[in-house]
Amino acid sequence: MPTRILPAVGDTDAVRSVTTLLSQLPDAEPVSPVVDSTQLIDTLARLAAESVDELPEVVIVHERIGPVPALELIREVALRFPAVGVILVTSDASPGLFQAAMDYGARGLVALPLSYEELASRVQAVAQWSVGVRRHLGAGGDVFTGVGGTVVTVSGAKGGVGVTLTAIQLALAAQASGRSTALVDLDLQTGDVASYLDVQFRRSVVDLAAITDISPRVLADAVFRHDTGLALLLAPAEGERGEDVTDRAARQIVSALRSRYEVVVIDCGAQIGGAGAAAVEMADRALLVTTPDVVAVRGAKRAVRMWDRLQIRKAEETTIVVNRHSRGTEIQPPLIQKITGTAVAATAVPANFKELQSVVDAGRVHELENKSAVKQALWGLAAELGLVKVPEGAQKAGRFRGGDRGSVSLRRRREG
Template sequence: MSTRILPAVGDADAVRSLTTLIGQLPDAEPLAPVTDSTQLVDTLSRLAAESLDELPEVVVVHERIGPVPALELIREVALRFPAVGVVLVTSDASPVLFQAAMDHGARGLAALPLSYEELASRVHAVAQWSAGVRRHLGAGGDPVPGAGGTVVTVSGAKGGVGATLTAVQLALAAQTSGRSTALVDMDLQTGDVASYLDVQFRRSVVDLAAINDISPRVLADAVFRHDSGLALLLAPAEGERGEEVTDRAARHIVGALRSRYEVVVVDCGAQLGGAGAAAVEMADRALLVTTPDVIAVRGAKRTVRMWDRLQIRKAEETTVVVNRHTRSTEIQPPLIARITGTAVAATTVPAHFKELQGVVDAGRVHELEAKSTVKQAMWALAGELGLVRAPQAGHKGGRPRGDRGAVSFRRRRDGTG
């Protein structure tokens, strides 16, 4: 079986010498070289959108690639395309750089000037690694959607407005419709996802905080597989450990999940920390849950303004979800839209807490009856957001559009906060 090798080289002379050498490798299938970091990511995204099998087994990144520095580019490729092995070609073969390359996700390092023997050895080893990862992914039952699945964050305008319940039900709707789905509890001090789903767990999001190269195996070890099929990455049982999850760690974690699941739902809670801010910034859709009362709507307005001041999210890029809605309340969705300057979801969630009390008290919200108007509304909201494969039949409370084209994909800024 041939090994597809994609060179990423910015220098014209280096392109010629590298492609010539690659062409001499046994069973090698050289692909057309890319000349900058943007072209590399775009090429991999296009191939991944067709199929995992279309991705090259090996990408060879030259140290002079740009505009993104080589190590940062390697990190990006490793997070977004975990089945692709990267070899860094560099004139600096020191142990320090070798360790840095490995920390950023490279699978091999070849020193300049290149020799046939060294390049052949590195490419062969990385190709074997890539084949093993693909076998593992194929056996694991979790499809890898190439450039990444949809990330949705759910935040509360204040505590107690129903953000966690919304996040859980959106994730359940996506999973039930046939999309591989991860639910992340990024409410690091007071997260309740485990309590809502009756989960006893050892691992948490903290176990991934210090890992630079989050491989599929490492991710699988940290994730709890729920009976519903959801992959859960939970908040730590000891709230003080939440400080270990920095904004940079949150970016790596959400990026790794995005590369592994079609839908990633992140419960960010009501308190803004660095990790939650990073998740909101990375999200394809950022939801802000409020109830139709003065205190909660003021909290929503305050949150939207803070996100804008901190350059996390603009008001027009935020969607407010109205929970516990009744027709009799004075504060209706159009007024909330004017006050906050955001879009408001067409689907509102009715104020029928009696439907929820039994399953919430038992920690079994995944067993909420299908006839529940709250569940119907939240699953319709999932359809409106494009998180389900098809509209869920019989769900009321809003018309599921299922339009993924409406999702606004935002380029992730490079930085730590």
């Protein structure tokens, strides 16, 4: 089977040089080159919309591509199209750049001026890797094999604001609507997802930290399949082991999850370390949970400013979720939006701990009743974020409103 190779080269002379060599490779099927980063992403998205099998096995990114820098472009391709192998062509073949390219998701590096032997060797190796990934994905049965799932991180303005409950209910809503969903506990020292869901487990996210190439089989061995259908990747029972999960490991883990699940919800806790920061940076939606009180809102503002300083996330790209909201509080969502400079979710979660206490104490928050105002709000938030697959005509009929939200999910599953 021919290897399809898509060159992304902005320089005219480089285009000529790359395409000439590619045309000489055995079993190669070069695709017409794209000249900038935007055209590359658009081309891959169009092909992926038809079928994952339509994507090229190999993409070659020249160091002078623009307007997005080459490494940033490689990261985006690796995240959005995880079965495509990327090779960086560069005049800087130093160990430092090689390591950076690997961290950003490249599968190989070829030095300029181009050598036929080196290019042929790297293309062959990367093509074999791509074919292997697609074979594993195809054998997964119910595995999602789309362009890339939606990643949502849930962080806290401070401890105790309801991050874990929010993350769990968002994941449950997505799963119940028919989307394959993974819930990840990246609160590495103090994560409580397992306690909230009454789970006894042996494997955790730490088991993936030292693995360079996370295959579908390795990932499947590390996750815990909950009774609700959620795939759980849990924090270690021994908090000190969380230090093994570096930012690089977190990137690889999130990328692997994105390639296999339609929705990935990540509980980052209130203390963001390197792994959590990497997850927030990679997320499609980054939520910051706060309660409507001075201390928590100050914490939210502090977190938003820190993310901006560290170039993790811009304020306008962060969404505040207001938990334990009531109309009588002095601090209302519009004021929080003004103070933090973020977006604020239209759905606020009401203050009603009485209806939560029994399921929280029992570690059975997945059994929270459908009539619960808190559950209705959180599942409404999931719909607002686009995590819920809404049955055709349901929105028009008002079936995803109020207490009927849970019954819609059950009805849909019976009908399926």
